[in-house]
Amino acid sequence: MASSMDKPATGRAKHSRLARPVLYVLLAFVGGLYALPLVWMASTSIKPEREALSDSVGLLPELPPAPTAAGAGDEISYAARLAEQVAANYTAVIDAPNADFQLYIRNSLIVAALSVAGMTISSAVIAYGFSRIRWKGRDTLFLGVLATMMIPFTVIMAPQFLLFKHLGWIGSWMPLWVPCWFGGGFSIFLLRQFYMGIPRELDEAARLDGCGHLGTFWHVILPLARPALVVVALLQFIATWNDFTGPLVFINHPSQYTAGLGLQMYQTAHGGTPWNLIMAASVIVIAPVMVVFLLAQRSLIEGVATQGLKD
Amino acid sequence: MVRRAFFVDGIECFNTLSLPSPVRFCVLCGSSPSSGYPAGVPGRVTSRRAVLAGMAALGAAAVLWPYTPKSRRRVPRGGRGRVELTYWEKWTGLEGLALQRLVDRFNASQERVWVHLIPVGDIDAKAMVAIGGGDPPDLVGLYTYNVPGYAEARAVMPLDEFVSRGGLQREGREGERRLEAGTESERGVGGGGSGGRGEGDGVADAEYAPGVRELLWHEGRQWAGVNTCYTLGLYYNRAMLREVGADAPTTVAELDAIADELTTQDAQGRITRAGFLQNLPGWWPYLWPAMFGGALFDAGRNAATVDSPACVEAFEWIAATARRRHGVAATRAFAAAFGRSMHSAQDPFISGRLAMIVQGPWLANFIAALNPALEFGVVPLPVSGALRASGRVDDANPVGLLEADVLMIPRGCPHPEEAYEFLRFHQQQREQEQLALDHFKPSPFAAPSPEFLARHGHPGIRVHNAIVGSRNAMVLPRTRVWKQYSDLTTAAFDAVWGGADVKQTLAGLNERAQQLIDSAEERRRQRQSGRRGESNEMKTSRWHGGLA
């Protein structure tokens, strides 16, 4: 994974030989600690219930072979038994009578697609207005964008509920994705930073070619901004997928649950659910985010890094 | 002009513009112009983009592929074309299956309506939000403590409204008959109609036990149908009681004596076997005053009474159990060990680590399934010596908590008439008792049918039924602030268990509860003075339409 992120900060290369092993230990410790909860979650999800509820700290389940009939063929290998256990756990979750994870994931995908489309398009447009056009009051208003990032959702969730109730949107997913079509503070900020790195000469060249703002936006800015738009899309996908409070407040019918909400309802089901199945369900809900992360990890990290850069 | 070309070999980056300094790199391939690192393995960038694109395609396919939610798959071909109702219920597992059978019987018994039973978690919050948001289900299974609040808010439909509308013809005739017979008394209608027990109209025919009726009625009207009821009794392990040569306790003193003898602790002070602990299962922290003749609420005066002497006595008893006899830490740890194991093989009573427990009738069901060898018995709750001496409590009128689940029709639901049709079926004695049989619960009717008692799988069901009919049965406070009051009581119970002063805690609790009750009453008066009588219905969203 050699990359630009590995460029060492100079001035620190001079460490005594003694410190390096210590640092390596620390590094391993931090890495192990931060990886542990997820690893443990995955490990529990493949164990049979009685073992999950035991004291064992092993990563892989001990699966004693079922007694085979006398004179029967070979003993089933551990790998096969493990595969069988994994399949059993995960199908138990998918077939659970009181939770419909296939539906929940589908719902999450729909909401995520609508949110991502909305956020990307609207933020691209709004950020153009904040960066490429010089107008009075622009920078003050942009401070307002930053300020809106500070308002906690719990302050407005109840009145937003009332608002959506009067609009008749309760009972659909609209409260979740429609606000994304009006831009979001973080995406606007990110794109504005990006646009400001594009040379103004390009704008002027486009102007000479007869383009107005729309033309400049479409022909110059948008193509160049594609990497940042990808980052915005990915971050918004993850944010929507992970969103819990919004669906908790706005979604009531179980057939409309999103993945996170469905998981929480599954976990608190009347009568309790076995821990190994809860972990399996958890892994199912994490999986898409995990895949996105593995593929686009660097973009995401850099996208977050721009937040802290002084404007 | 900035290069916009993209070379598939991966040697050149997508573009050299990147996020602002200090990091300059290619977003997708990770190479950086200034770092001197190559842009990665040739072709690597393509493959990553391809995978992302592939995933997007997969996502789109998953969304666009038609998928029938599980709950809808049960509707047979012939079922299409019926009016489809949604019924939210809290039960899963065996209890849910029993109810599903009832719903199946209803669906099979007629051609007009199809009911979808949907298990919902956290149902009272979800129901309130759904009804308040204007998007409720047709039927919702809630708790009795919801009845006063929803009734006062007119958020559910009173059942007599269906009668007065004429409903179905049969119902109309019976409704008229009732009105003619002049049974519209203060306590409301709901008994005496002889429209054939076991068929027809469960709501009109129902003769509930008095305690159950109190739970379904509010201010003279019936707002809900009963959806199984239950009572709490003291379950004890016969073998362990034989060990100490005791009979089942009838007084609190006897209970304490037996519990003390049976509790064993190991060398570190951890409890290995407990006699009786009020925090297991800890689901009814407000139950204990009933054993001392106390109550949490006086409906006549609309007052919280948790600081009354009887309640104080009850909580002092709890404090004594926790602190003086067994130790706070030990009891807490012991109870915590069973956090998620109630009703499983590791349940404290079923696995023999707790000698006596206050539980509902379903416990027998779980014992039969998980540990049939367990010898157990059930008796009504023991009472304090003073209460027994007063003569108010006897075998015909034991003390216990009577609670029920209820079924209501939210206002603003899509199909109220059809929902009422289901409710009428659901309330028939035959159906309710079948459900109670499956749930191992007692019958909510004043006169349980003989077959019910004979077929019941619970050996001690008569005890539970006795509490249903008892005049000393405690019901939860009929006030709309009960949910909050109950949460506060739970906190008080925990505090007392942990060492807080009982009188002070209860005084504080009473004050706060009284505040809540008073302000709720105040608001109610304010609203009523603004109302133009009964015709002021809850405003529902235009999109979901009010009632016809």
Add this chain to the structure above:
Amino acid sequence: MRESRRNLLAGLLWVSPWLVGVAAFLLAPLAITAYVSFTDYSLLEEPVWVGAANYREMAGDPVFWKAVRNTGLYALSFLVLGTVVSVLIAVLLEQPLRGRGLVRAIVFLPTLIPVVSASIGWMWLFNAQHGLLNAVLGRVGLPTPDWLGNPTFAMPSLILMSLWVVGSYVVICTAALRDVPAALYEAADLDGMGALARFRHVTLPMISPAILFNAVMSIIWGLQVFAVPLIMTKGGPNNATVVFSMYVYSNAFAYGRMGYASALAWVQLLATLALTGVALMIARRFVHYRGA
């Protein structure tokens, strides 16, 4: 003159979606909250004007004060511990060590995990009988408390869990660390400063803007944390982990007291603004800007 007016109109047009969105989904709800906070409103019935009764009730509500204490404790602990941990990890990851890219990814990953899954995973870790933490402690012979069921341990457990999600703060510190001019380090070496002194006198001041940013974000996050306590402990045991947002939610959607919940929400908003302002003022003394 005409050009600037044209630009003004064009600018406003381009940002109009945001303006509409803020007005509809932020300002309007805030205004509604302000109005509803002076009423009693149960969602099922019409609101009834009660004046400042809700605000007066807050002062005498023990659960309110408990929520304030819990949230304050959580926010403060997370601010201090989170900042320290994120700076330390960022510094560690800047050392020339192999495999740090992997560790950076591992540290960042938890911020992307759905909060429900993360909470459930940690609930499982903290489980008193079967959790990994107690299993390990038990084997070593240390006491195995009930992390989420014991009032003394519940809040520290939640804080511990939150330290798992500092990935984005680490990333921001990393970016800031990269930004420190090498010349300063060389000058420090020439002056004979040791590693610790260099850290205190060069690194810290140079990255202080990023630390300030992280601090402000931590405060805002800490004051409105909601999902983690809701999922892990539901506010128990004995209200030990009732945080403010959870109390707002309970009042609005469980107890049917939207009016009281709105009053609570406004108090929360004003407190957040006030504390952020205080943080910025304090920061002015300590944060060193290198100039635009």
